[in-house]
Amino acid sequence: MNARQARIVWGKEVRELMRDRRTLISTLVLPVLLIPLLAVGFGFLTARQAGKVRQEAQQTGLKVMVLGAERAPGLVAFLAQSPVLRLAPATPDYAARIASKEVRAAIDIPAGLEAGDAGGGLALPPEAAGLPVVRILHYMGEFRSQMAVRELQRLLREYRDRVVTARLAGMGLTSRDLLAPFAVAEENVAASRKVSGNLLGGIIPYMIVILCFVGAMNPAMDLTAGEKERGTLETLLTSPVDRSSLVVGKFLATLAAALASATLSLASFGATFSILPLALSASGPDARASLLFSISPGGLLAVLAMMGPLAVMFSAVLLAVSLLARSYKEAQSYGGPMMFLVIGLALVGMLPGMELTWRYVFVPVTNVSLISKEILTGRFPWGAIAVVFGSSCLYAGAALAAAAAAFRRESVLFR
Amino acid sequence: MIEASGLSKVFRDRRRGRVQAVEAVSFTCRPGEVYGLLGANGAGKTTTLRMLATLLRPSAGTARVAGHDVQSEAGAVRARIGFLSAATALYGRLTAREQVAYFGRLHGMQDARLRDRVNELFAWLELGPEAEARCDQLSTGQRQKVSLARTLVHDPPVMIFDEPTMGLDVLAARAIMRFIQNCRARGKTVLFSSHVMSEVERLCDRVGIIHRGRLLAEGTVGGLQSAYREASLEDAFVRVVEAGA
Numbered sequence: 104m105n106a107r108q109a110r111i112v113w114g115k116e117v118r119e120l121m122r123d124r125r126t127l128i129s130t131l132v133l134p135v136l137l138i139p140l141l142a143v144g145f146g147f148l149t150a151r152q153a154g155k156v157r158q159e160a161q162q163t164g165l166k167v168m169v170l171g172a173e174r175a176p177g178l179v180a181f182l183a184q185s186p187v188l189r190l191a192p193a194t195p196d197y198a199a200r201i202a203s204k205e206v207r208a209a210i211d212i213p214a215g216l217e218a219g220d221a222g223g224g225l226a227l228p229p230e231a232a233g234l235p236v237v238r239i240l241h242y243m244g245e246f247r248s249q250m251a252v253r254e255l256q257r258l259l260r261e262y263r264d265r266v267v268t269a270r271l272a273g274m275g276l277t278s279r280d281l282l283a284p285f286a287v288a289e290e291n292v293a294a295s296r297k298v299s300g301n302l303l304g305g306i307i308p309y310m311i312v313i314l315c316f317v318g319a320m321n322p323a324m325d326l327t328a329g330e331k332e333r334g335t336l337e338t339l340l341t342s343p344v345d346r347s348s349l350v351v352g353k354f355l356a357t358l359a360a361a362l363a364s365a366t367l368s369l370a371s372f373g374a375t376f377s378i379l380p381l382a383l384s385a386s387g388p389d390a391r392a393s394l395l396f397s398i399s400p401g402g403l404l405a406v407l408a409m410m411g412p413l414a415v416m417f418s419a420v421l422l423a424v425s426l427l428a429r430s431y432k433e434a435q436s437y438g439g440p441m442m443f444l445v446i447g448l449a450l451v452g453m454l455p456g457m458e459l460t461w462r463y464v465f466v467p468v469t470n471v472s473l474i475s476k477e478i479l480t481g482r483f484p485w486g487a488i489a490v491v492f493g494s495s496c497l498y499a500g501a502a503l504a505a506a507a508a509a510f511r512r513e514s515v516l517f518r
Numbered sequence: 519m520i521e522a523s524g525l526s527k528v529f530r531d532r533r534r535g536r537v538q539a540v541e542a543v544s545f546t547c548r549p550g551e552v553y554g555l556l557g558a559n560g561a562g563k564t565t566t567l568r569m570l571a572t573l574l575r576p577s578a579g580t581a582r583v584a585g586h587d588v589q590s591e592a593g594a595v596r597a598r599i600g601f602l603s604a605a606t607a608l609y610g611r612l613t614a615r616e617q618v619a620y621f622g623r624l625h626g627m628q629d630a631r632l633r634d635r636v637n638e639l640f641a642w643l644e645l646g647p648e649a650e651a652r653c654d655q656l657s658t659g660q661r662q663k664v665s666l667a668r669t670l671v672h673d674p675p676v677m678i679f680d681e682p683t684m685g686l687d688v689l690a691a692r693a694i695m696r697f698i699q700n701c702r703a704r705g706k707t708v709l710f711s712s713h714v715m716s717e718v719e720r721l722c723d724r725v726g727i728i729h730r731g732r733l734l735a736e737g738t739v740g741g742l743q744s745a746y747r748e749a750s751l752e753d754a755f756v757r758v759v760e761a762g763a
């Protein structure tokens with residue numbers, strides 16, 4: 104390999120990539136904007152939409168159908184006091200009306216709920232018949248329907264407590280010590296970094312891995328399949344640059360893009376979750392919220408170091424695979440499934456309760472995702488870190504060798 | 519000087535199996551001479567030229583270009599040739615000057631010498647303000663001039679042209695023809711492939727007729743016409759091809 108030639112190729116490739124809008128967007132703009140947009144924008148929009156729906160529900164009410172209202176007039180009267188619910192008389196097509204969102208939910212009151220209770224008082228249900236079951240019929244996943252369900256559950260709990268209190272009072276007992284003999288309080292004793300690591304430790308590596316891959320994808324395709332399609336590869340191959348220098352120059356340009364994406368997305372993550380808590384604490388009295396999102400710069404740098412060999416592997420694999428394609432479009436069709444594979448492997452690190460064990464330590468992408476999670480919670484298992492880093496370097500080396508071999512095959516270069 | 523001896527190329531194709539693209543082609547092209555490879559589409563012209571330009575490895579036979587073996591001294595061969603074909607495009611996102619300078623650097627030229635050489639070539643090719651424009655913003659004719667500058671930047675002794683006028687208008691094609699004549703006048707070894715009879719008649723000192731990968735006849739334009747008792751090169755070409763089919 105000729106280092107001077109590799110440097111010349113690298114310089115020219117970087118210059119060209121910097122003038123390519125597609126590369127600029129996928130490598131530089133996307134990593135910077137995606138995370139704050141997702142974190143702030145999506146959170147803001149979700150909160151705004153939820154607030155809007157809640158306000159709308161309070162103004163117009165969520166229509167709930169009552170089936171068997173005559174069986175418990177006391178309960179129906181209690182439900183009618185809700186500021187959110189608007190009760191509607193029963194019709195036989197209640198399921199269709201819920202499905203068409205005309206009615207948000209229905210409550211089916213069984214017989215015997217208020218048996219013998221003529222004056223609004225409460226009586227014991229018949230023992231032999233077992234407990235009566237109040238059914239709530241709803242549209243799973245539909246936001247307004249779920250709001251109606253939550254409101255019905257709240258009212259039913261309250262109503263049940265009143266029934267129990269009344270029955271106990273009838274036996275001469277007070278409910279306070281029987282229903283709630285002790286109180287429960289939760290307190291976090293983990294350091295804020297560990298808390299944020301657990302909350303964000305899964306999602307940070309997942310996002311960075313994907314953005315790093317996306318950052319390398321476009322340059323790799325442009326420098327191989329794109330060159331073939333435009334006819335510039337043949338021009339380049341007639342120059343005295345040797346194949347190894349050519350691969351190294353193109354690989355380094357792709358790697359620079361992958362690392363730029365990883366660095367920018369990590370910086371964007373750090374900045375977003377440093378500014379976001381300030382905004383949260385400024386907008387509300389809960390200052391603890393700010394503690395929950397603190398991420399150490401050292402942790403982020405360590406994650407970036409772990410991304411290094413992964414970026415090498417992505418760049419080399421993408422170069423080798425893209426070179427097999429005749430055109431940029433064909434290369435994109437190879438890149439799609441690879442992207443899903445990377446997402447799948449990175450997703451494992453986000454699974455609840457998933458931790459780095461020897462079973463996963465050699466699985467590419469997953470191992471980096473899991474070790475990054477550990478690092479972000481403030482733990483540095485050096486043995487595992489060394490193995491993950493070493494195996495990633497090994498895979499990266501193999502991928503680079505495959506890319507170099509592909510550049511020597513006539514059948515690949517002149518497809 | 520180009521000396522091809524028994525050059526052959528076999529491709530393995532999944533659909534078609536073993537494909538003999540070039541079979542035992544031998545010829546010599548001397549300095550100050552334009553040698554034309556004349557053949558129909560798919561005759562094996564491009565494969566032959568790609569082997570001589572070290573883009574493809576011969577399956578059999580040998581070739582020496584400017585005194586260097588195309589297989590064992592591929593780098594030295596590439597340093598001594600200028601290769602231009604319809605398939606050798608330009609980098610659209612680089613300016614004309616950056617483009618030519620890039621190839622000059624790859625040829626090991628130092629910055630000061632390279633700057634002078636690029637200015638000299640652009641002046642000769644009459645590329646003025648276009649030199650600073652991105653290549654994807656240039657006209658076809660201007661792009662062709664930049665391609666010529668690219669092939670000449672390192673002043674190679676051997677020039678290989680593979681159907682260089684394909685897809686060009688009359689004026690741009692004429693400019694290429696003048697360029698090739700100029701190369702001959704400067705004493706360069708010029709190998710030129712085409713399927714356009716008029717171009718070959720006008721340019722070539724000697725012609726090799728290639729068909730189905732084999733070199734069937736070789737000689738001057740007049741020599742081929744007399745040997746096959748035909749009044750035009752086109753008729754002689756058809757006679758050669760029919761006899762060889």
